[in-house]
Structure formats: structure tokens, C-alpha cells
Amino acid sequence: MKKLTSAPTALTIHHYRNILMAEGIASEIRNEHFGGILGDMPFTETWPQLWVVNDLDYDRAKQLIDGTAQDESPRESWSCKNCGEENEGQFAACWSCGREL
Ligand SMILES: [Zn+2]
16 A cells, blocks of 8 residues: 545545546545544645555556646647747647657
């Protein structure tokens, strides 16, 4: 078991868990009902937590969750420094020449 992430709402954690489940990664939610009870703890410690059951899945799970977190914030389009093409914000590399942002 390895702690993957925590989030302020159980909704987000459940969303993450669904993503992992879709990829066949077993995970467990902890702290789901702790919010606000343990007043002496740093508030992030009382957030719902997502744990991966198999440590070997951790790196892949982390990538999936990181990718999701990025998808939620819209990014501005950017122009390629190599060829000058406009790229939409969700692309990490130029569609035209493949240069990374
Ligand atoms: Zn380019």
C-alpha cells in the first residue's frame, strides 16, 4: 500500500479512483469521513486519501492522476519556438514539428 494523493473533496478522490479502476489499478480510499473532525491536525491530513494497493502500480497511477489534474485547468495556446505554429493548450508538443513545449 502506498499513498498516492489526497484531495479536499471525496468527489475528487472517487473521480481519481474511477480513473485508476478503468486502468485496472486497485486502490483504496482512506480518511473519507474524517474531514473536520480532527481539529488539531493540518487540514490536508484530514482530506480523503487515495492509496494504491500494489506499490508496483504507484508510478503509473501517479502519471494518470497528474494527467487528470492538468486536464482540469484550461491552458492557453502557445506558439512553437521552433517553427512558429500555433498549438492548443492541451498539447505538450508541437503538432507540426514535434518540439516539446
Ligand atoms: Zn513546431
